[in-house]
Every structure is written in structure tokens, then in C-alpha cells.
Amino acid sequence: MNVVARLGxxxxxxxxxxxxxxxxxxxxxxxxxxxxxxxxxxxxSVAISALHLADRLADV
Structure with a gap:
């Protein structure tokens, strides 16, 4: 059997x-x-959350 792991x-x-x-x-x-x-x-997920937080802090 051939098995392939893919990330969509x-x-x-x-x-x-x-x-x-x-x-x-x-x-x-x-x-x-x-x-x-x-x-x-x-x-x-942590990196995305950190970027969102940085964006919010930059807007303040």
C-alpha cells in the first residue's frame, strides 16, 4: 500500500x-x-495569534 500524508x-x-x-x-x-x-x-496557531495581537497593539 502506498501512503501519502498531505496538508491542505x-x-x-x-x-x-x-x-x-x-x-x-x-x-x-x-x-x-x-x-x-x-x-x-x-x-x-500561536504565530497567527501573536501576529493578530501585534496588529491590534499597533493600532492603539
Whole structure:
């Protein structure tokens, strides 16, 4: 089985990882990438919040 991890962004889809020809239980292989993606999402959320706060403070 071929497995591809993609991140759907507003402007495009980004391929995070590709695992060709996985056999059997492939969760050990894919799970670390999912954890990294969750961490990336959290970091981007914090960065977006910081930018919004900076914009509001600049308007004051």
C-alpha cells in the first residue's frame, strides 16, 4: 500500500511525507509524522495569534 500524508492549505496541498509499498500495520511509521503535523499546527496557531495581537497593539 502506498501512503501519502498531505496538508491542505488555502492556496495548495503540501505533501508532508510519502511511504511507498508499506505492508501490514504501518501506524509505527506514520504516527511520528502525524505528531509532527499536530505540533506544526499548534506552532502556526500561536504565530497567527501573536501576529493578530501585534496588529491590534499597533493600532492603539
Amino acid at each position: 492549505l488555502a492556496s495548495a496541498d503540501v505533501t508532508l511525507a510519502t511511504w511507498p509499498d508499506l505492508h501490514g500495520d504501518w501506524t509505527r511509521v506514520v504516527h511520528p509524522t502525524l505528531l509532527e503535523t499536530i505540533g506544526l499546527h499548534a506552532a502556526l
